[in-house]
Amino acid sequence: MIDKKYLLSSKQMAEFVARGFLRFDELVPTELNQKIMAEIDAGGIKGETAGTPLSQCYKGSSIRTLLDMPEIQGMIQSLVGENPLFDHDAIHVREPNQGAAQGMHADSIIDTRMDFDIQIMYFPHDIPLEMGGTLLLPGSQYRKVNEMDIARYQNFLGQIPMVCKAGSILILHHGIWHCGRQNQTNQRRYMFKVRLNPQVRQLRLWNTDDLETAKGAREIFAGQKDENDIQYILSKSEPWFEDASGRLEIVNRIKQWRFLTGDDSFDVHYWLSRLENRPSVSQSA
Amino acid sequence: MMARKRQQVLVLYLANSALDSGVKGWTSYDGTGKKNYTTGDSLEAPYKTGLDALLDGWRVIQFPQLIPPYPGEEYSTSFMKYEYIFEKIVEID
Numbered sequence: 001m002i003d004k005k006y007l008l009s010s011k012q013m014a015e016f017v018a019r020g021f022l023r024f025d026e027l028v029p030t031e032l033n034q035k036i037m038a039e040i041d042a043g044g045i046k047g048e049t050a051g052t053p054l055s056q057c058y059k060g061s062s063i064r065t066l067l068d069m070p071e072i073q074g075m076i077q078s079l080v081g082e083n084p085l086f087d088h089d090a091i092h093v094r095e096p097n098q099g100a101a102q103g104m105h106a107d108s109i110i111d112t113r114m115d116f117d118i119q120i121m122y123f124p125h126d127i128p129l130e131m132g133g134t135l136l137l138p139g140s141q142y143r144k145v146n147e148m149d150i151a152r153y154q155n156f157l158g159q160i161p162m163v164c165k166a167g168s169i170l171i172l173h174h175g176i177w178h179c180g181r182q183n184q185t186n187q188r189r190y191m192f193k194v195r196l197n198p199q200v201r202q203l204r205l206w207n208t209d210d211l212e213t214a215k216g217a218r219e220i221f222a223g224q225k226d227e228n229d230i231q232y233i234l235s236k237s238e239p240w241f242e243d244a245s246g247r248l249e250i251v252n253r254i255k256q257w258r259f260l261t262g263d264d265s266f267d268v269h270y271w272l273s274r275l276e277n278r279p280s281v282s283q284s285a
Numbered sequence: 286m287m288a289r290k291r292q293q294v295l296v297l298y299l300a301n302s303a304l305d306s307g308v309k310g311w312t313s314y315d316g317t318g319k320k321n322y323t324t325g326d327s328l329e330a331p332y333k334t335g336l337d338a339l340l341d342g343w344r345v346i347q348f349p350q351l352i353p354p355y356p357g358e359e360y361s362t363s364f365m366k367y368e369y370i371f372e373k374i375v376e377i378d
Contacts, residue, residue, distance in 0.1 A: 099321065099323075100321065100323040100324075101323040101324040101325050101326070102324065103324055104324050132325075135324065135325040142362060143362045143363050143364075144361055144362070144363045145363055145364065149364075150364065151324075152296070152312060153298070153310055153312060153324075153365065154310075154311065154312040154313065154322060154323065154324050154325070154326065155310060155311050155312070155324070155325060155326065155327050155328070155330075156298075156309065156310040157308070157309055157310070157330060159325065159328070161325060161328075179324045179325065181324070181325040182323055182324075182325070182326065239309075240298075240309045240310055241309070242298075242299075242300050242301060242309060242365065242366060242367060243300050243301045243306075244301065244366075245362050245366060248360055248361070248362050249362060251360050252360075252361075252362065
């Protein structure tokens with residue numbers, strides 16, 4: 001088990017539940033970025049059979065060094081437990097001066113589980129806007145869609161092109177909508193991705209020291225504008241949310257937070273408590 | 286001689302079922318071949334509302350139907366619900 005100080009906080013977990021990703025800029029040291037780039041160019045990065053424990057993967061590779069960084073172990077252990085399973089990996093390459101971007105999609109196939117896989121995306125070199133970067137749609141992870149069925153959608157308010165420095169990391173919920181943006185430079189663009197499956201129930205795996213204070217009040221519209229308040233984090237709308245479906249996204253987040261904390265009484269702004277009110281007591285005369 | 290005409294298509298994803306509600310997402314296709322639109326190619330919406338597109342000469346050719354949720358799926362979310370499709374017919378050389 002990694003030292004507690006490297007585990008995610010409740011606030012970070014709530015951000016992940018709300019937006020479907022966490023971002024860590026320039027986390028990986030330059031020397032390791034260079035080693036991994038050399039390994040990519042030499043075709044030396046090899047995954048394992050799907051279902052292999054992650055601890056048995058990438059032996060002798062710089063990717064092992066990357067995954068063993070305490071900060072990355074902390075993220076992995078907080079989200080999918082100490083020794084998740086390797087699902088698959090890929091080195092995504094976007095060729096220079098491409099005519100079009102990849103279509104918007106969610107990976108794999110439609111997946112309605114409350115349990116979730118994570119995908120780690122690692123950007124080994126600088127990505128300026130004209131090089132593209134992976135495009136993310138924050139808060140899209142609970143939408144029930146099947147892979148490229150959403151390829152018709154070109155742009156959304158609030159979409160995030162991953163423009164970053166070398167060594168940056170994204171951790172994604174498996175359902176998030178994304179695509180590889182067009183690379184309009186003369187250089188190839190690389191991104192390494194690995195998908196991990198939990199082997200344990202995803203219940204309070206992070207550093208929960210701040211959980212009780214973070215829980216806060218349950219009143220309607222409680223916890224407004226406090227960036228440390230879990231209810232506030234889970235209630236924040238994304239710019240692309242439609243009026244009505246945006247409210248349902250908050251319900252999706254409440255359900256995910258209940259799953260992760262085991263607290264079935266948790267609510268945000270009374271959305272679920274109201275629906276769960278089923279009085280059984282008769283009124284006395 | 287008849288002018289040659291081509292269709293330009295604009296798809297706007299709106300905040301609710303009203304045509305004058307805000308634009309949340311957008312997609313374009315150009316039948317003249319002059320522009321190649323693709324995923325993630327713009328960060329700003331072409332119009333603030335669907336009505337603004339009409340005011341700029343686009344003709345709306347699809348209103349999204351209002352379909353009740355399937356039983357058991359009342360709280361689930363999926364595709365964008367308010368997909369309005371517009372067209373312009375333009376002459377080419």
